[in-house]
Structure formats: C-alpha cells, structure tokens
Amino acid sequence: MRRSQRAQRPVADSAATAAAAAAFLDTQEITTTGCRGCGTEISGVNGRYSCGACGWTNPWHEGHRDLPGAEDDPDWPGRKRSSGT
Numbered sequence: 001m002r003r004s005q006r007a008q009r010p011v012a013d014s015a016a017t018a019a020a021a022a023a024f025l026d027t028q029e030i031t032t033t034g035c036r037g038c039g040t041e042i043s044g045v046n047g048r049y050s051c052g053a054c055g056w057t058n059p060w061h062e063g064h065r066d067l068p069g070a071e072d073d074p075d076w077p078g079r080k081r082s083s084g085t
Contacts, residue, residue: 027065035053035056036056037055047062047065
C-alpha cells in the first residue's frame with residue numbers, strides 16, 4: 001500500500017500520543033553498571049539490566065521503581081478500546 005493510500009491518524013490523536021510518550025519518558029532513567037556475570041559495562045532503564053554479552057539479568061526487584069501492572073500495557077487484552085481503534 002502506498003503512503004498516500006494509508007489512513008492518516010487525526011492530528012489530535014497524534015498530539016495526545018506524543019504527549020503521553022513524553023510524560024512516560026520523563027519518568028525513565030538510563031542507568032549503568034558492571035555486569036555481575038562477565039564484568040561488561042551495561043546500561044539499563046531504572047536499574048534493570050540485561051547483559052547482551054553473557055545473558056545475565058538482574059532480579060526485577062532490584063529496579064529503582066515498581067514495575068507497571070498489566071493494565072498499564074497498551075497491548076493488554078483487557079484494555080478498553082476507543083471506538084476508533
């Protein structure tokens with residue numbers, strides 16, 4: 001399908017999505033540490049890490065913030081959808 005044939009999102013919807021994304025990103029912090037498995041310097045978000053070199057991950061409870069619930073996931077099957085989606 002060509003770009004010109006695709007349905008375009010309304011500008012208000014795009015602005016609301018951008019505002020929600022910006023608000024979410026404001027609460028995220030990129031953190032860096034040494035991998036406990038191999039020593040590689042790794043970065044993560046809010047204190048949660050996964051090493052691409054050896055596969056080590058830190059336990060979820062070591063993060064700096066609580067994890068969001070399933071209801072916060074935009075792909076959660078139980079989410080109420082607006083009539084436009």
